[in-house]
Amino acid sequence: MPGFDPVIHQPVRLRIMALLCALGRADAIDFSTLKDSLELTEGNLGAHLTTLENAGHVSIEKTFVARRPKTFVRPTADGRRAFEAHVAALEAMLKPGK
């Protein structure tokens, strides 16, 4: 199945990648906001982000904002391309004649 990405296809990772790729004008989101937006636990989100990072789909940056530690997550260019190809593959399955 061309474009299908087994790493992205896991349901939670699908939602993570969909959110990250839909942020548009914002290019990164902090870990807590991502966790709250997707209603996940820290451990669950952290494990899935590690998997996505190891696959090269997201980059994770640890920094400080107003002297407080913050972890920002953003999709990589390869991650965006892989996600778009994955969505196209899923949509192709639902087209008539498939």
Next chain:
Amino acid sequence: MTLSPEEARVALEQIEAGRKAARLALRRNCGHYHLWIWGAFWVVVPLVFHYAPEVGARYTWVFALAGALASTVVGMLVEGSRLRVPLNTRFAALIGFLVAFAAIWLFLLGSNNSKNIYAYFCTVAMFGYIAAGLWFDAYLVWLGVAATVLTLVGFYALGPWFWIWMSVAGGGTLIGTGFYVRYFWKD
């Protein structure tokens, strides 16, 4: 790996859920703080003009400066800690030119009537909201249009009640929209 159409459909629903979460995260980031800050400005300043016109004419810039500082602090400390948004130079330039032209037009028109100047700046500010809405999120367009209409109604139809109208209807619209965006927006 092969998927059934049903599995593909469920996966696309997960994707839509993620996209919806992104839209909510963007809308709930901090826009409501700015609406509350400037809503408070729209409530207080007209009341000052209504009950103490000389104080309003002399010190409105202080309220405007306080609002600008509060918005800047919210933008730098709160917004930037949740979503990192690169500066959109074209949009920043648009707002910069809008402010510059607003000042030039006011100078050319030469109005020294507080009511005229206040209505003028309210409509200019709402033009900025409409421009931002065309760029980022449609609700700002509707808010800008609604507040502009309310300003015009007060200006042309309500005579001495203009300031009270602007405080209640104008300020109330901004603050109410802030509450709606923060607590009630579901999609």
